[in-house]
Amino acid sequence: MYVLLKFGPMNDMETIFNTYLEEYGSVDIAEAEFKKDIHEDPDLRKAYREWCEAVGSTEKNGFTDYCDEYLIDKNDVWNSLKDYDE
Numbered sequence: 001m002y003v004l005l006k007f008g009p010m011n012d013m014e015t016i017f018n019t020y021l022e023e024y025g026s027v028d029i030a031e032a033e034f035k036k037d038i039h040e041d042p043d044l045r046k047a048y049r050e051w052c053e054a055v056g057s058t059e060k061n062g063f064t065d066y067c068d069e070y071l072i073d074k075n076d077v078w079n080s081l082k083d084y085d086e
Contacts (some may be wrong), residue, residue, distance in 0.1 A: 005023050013051035016044075017066050027067045 020030040038045040052062040 013047060013071075014066065016047075017063060017070070021067065023072070027064070027071075031063050041043070 017030075017034070020034050024030040024033055038048050048062065049059060050058050055065075055078065057063070057065045
């Protein structure tokens, strides 16, 4: 997947992460594909490094840190909808 062309460098790493998550449907598989792609694409790797610096994460954990937050936020939305139904 060559998502950097689609979004532009450092346009929005969260959008790029979401694209991987939607494409692969699993955090583990999405992370593996993302890590493969950052090793093959220097522009994506540079954008990822910049994003990690900006959010205070490491390159090793940046993708999974984002996924953890993303899933927590997603669960909060579902929980708020569930609370509304009760």
